[in-house]
Amino acid sequence: MKHITIKELCAKRNTEGLVLQGCGGDLQEWVDGINEMLTQEKILLNGAKFEDVSCFEYEGLTNLLFTMDHVDLNAGKLAAWRLGTHSQFSGKWLSDYLANNFDVDINCVPKPQKPDCALIGQDGNVFNLIGIASRTLKENQQAEQAQEMRNRITACGSYDEALCIIGEYVNITAVDDMDIGGQTQSY
Structure with missing residues (x-):
């Protein structure tokens, strides 16, 4: 697992992934657990696993990015799983996460907060x-x-x-x- 900066995260804007927010403890246990859970749910197919996983910090939270490139998965089931487990994992698509938190077209500057x-x-x-x-x-x-x-x-x-x-x-x-x-x- 690679620790990345926000700038490196924003550089991934042309790819898609799953961001889980507020991950604590042993991050490899998170990765292993999510891979196992998604395999059991038949979301990860044909023995596929998320291997390109990155860790980043933002607003005091430790977050994991599971990059979806080259992963054999059922995207529809993953979308339903993400919505169904949002209260547990605060899962978002990378594209949504970047659009909601950063101005990715201007050097990945955090969007100003609404006062x-x-x-x-x-x-x-x-x-x-x-x-x-x-x-x-x-x-x-x-x-x-x-x-x-x-x-x-x-x-x-x-x-x-x-x-x-x-x-x-x-x-x-x-x-x-x-x-x-x-x-x-x-x-």
Whole structure:
């Protein structure tokens, strides 16, 4: 098993594999156990085993990548197995994992996290909400995303669509009780 960097992981973007997240303990036991389990489920065929397995760390988790190239397997059964065991193994396809966590076209830079933005309880005027969300993005070093969000909203056709677009850029939260001048005030 090879330990790889995130950059090496992103270099595998033209291949497909199964990523298992949060693997602890002896990683070879994981590999052996998954191979055995998939053989019993008749997913791995004709004595095939995952041999090209890599280990990588991301966001404090140890993850395993089982590369699917040159492995005789039933992909449909593997897809069903992945969905059925997601709560146990947090399995994802490599392509989904990369798309959800990294901008693989720009040197594999982690995507910026959506910041929390207190919009629930604010004046619901769409321009007010855009302003609050834009300010939140800028405060979190995401000025380009703020501009992109504003451009998309001004081109959209409805209030509901505008709210959905805002939700793509920020985690919409409620206005918390605020302590102003020693008094607690709710907004």
